[in-house]
Amino acid sequence: MQLGMIGLGKMGGNMAARLRDKGHEVVGYDAFSEERDVDTLAALVDRLAAPRVVWVMVPAGDPTASTIAELGDLLAEGDLVIEGGNSHYADDRARAEELSAKGIGYVDAGVSGGVWGRSNGYGIMVGGSAEDVERARPVFDSLVPDEGGGFVHAGRVGAGHFVKMVHNGIEYGMMQAFGEGYELMVASGLVDNVPGTFESWREGTVVRSWLLDLLSRALEEDPELSRLRGYAEDSGEGRWTVQAAVDHAVPAPAITASLYARFASRQDDSPAMKVVAALRNQFGGHAVTKAEDSGDA
Structure with missing residues (x-):
């Protein structure tokens, strides 16, 4: 498959490398990485042949929200967005509905494997329609361990990030x-x-x-x-x-x-434990000063 990968950090960069090793064409973009293949999201979309599949692998929160919002204006009907960051599952439905109104599909993907994933494979947990998940299945199959397993279509949109x-x-x-x-x-x-x-x-x-x-x-x-x-x-x-x-x-x-x-x-000096220490001192005379606790007295 041809795939756009947005976010080329420790996870996204290694995922892109594994996919390339498996024969996929990956067009990568990251605003902060010199390893990117294009310089803007618009250029990434232009590089991909329609219908496009784009994987978003940026930090959860505002970076993900702004990236998907921009993609919503750049992509076309029939395209598919895979959101692979550690987003809150409750955000997925709203994003899917906004993209669906433009005819763009949405799959949420939980990814586990850390920095070892490139060589060992990743665990992939996805949520979305059966049609959208099946469309991206060659990518998922290449990311999971070579010996098989490691993939689940957990349920509808949001289920991937929930699990x-x-x-x-x-x-x-x-x-x-x-x-x-x-x-x-x-x-x-x-x-x-x-x-x-x-x-x-x-x-x-x-x-x-x-x-x-x-x-x-x-x-x-x-x-x-x-x-x-x-x-x-x-x-x-x-x-x-x-x-x-x-x-x-x-x-x-x-x-x-x-x-x-x-x-x-x-906590260098837990406020809660200060209360515990104070109470022990009050009822039992168990006083411990900072100097005593640190070994200085």
Whole structure:
């Protein structure tokens, strides 16, 4: 197929490269990349033969909204937009309706695989009509792992981003569990080989996974993780997953706790824990000054 790829960052650039490796013609555009094939969105649209397929792979929020709005003015009836960023699923229906009024199709695609996707393949989760999804299927088939699997047409417009959101919420919980297990083994004073323990779990255990493989790799490079800060951002999907759980009255304590743990990681001196320390001091005389806590006194 011929495909326009808008956004050539860590994900979009590697996806474009994988598609080219598989024989597709990819016309790439990114306002901030020298790797682009054209200099404007209008030039990208002009380069593609109608009916066009354009994949948008830019940051969620205003960049995605403005890109799709501009495409709505440039594309023609019969063209198709695939929105592959980490957008909120609730935004997909409005975008699809706006494009549909002009005869332009819309598919939302959740993409997982990170920087390893070019060589290993990606997980692709899409929402949209069966006709639009089938039209882009050669692209999806080339992006997923060579051994097969990794693709789902999850449902109507919005379903792709919804299941990717849930996927990332689960990822939050798994990462937090590995982190807590690491800290517990280190704190025990009993386990001499924590990296070796995680390495041993990669085969034959019920917790073996790609995340475990990546953790083992990280510990091989830096056994005490001394080169890292204990700080973790959240990309938004964890918050959306928790909000969706509230909206649908679905208990999600593990995912919720993992999100809050990321918030806690950004605090050098937690206000909440200051309150806990103050209360312990009031009822039990457990006073800890900053100097004592830091080891200076």
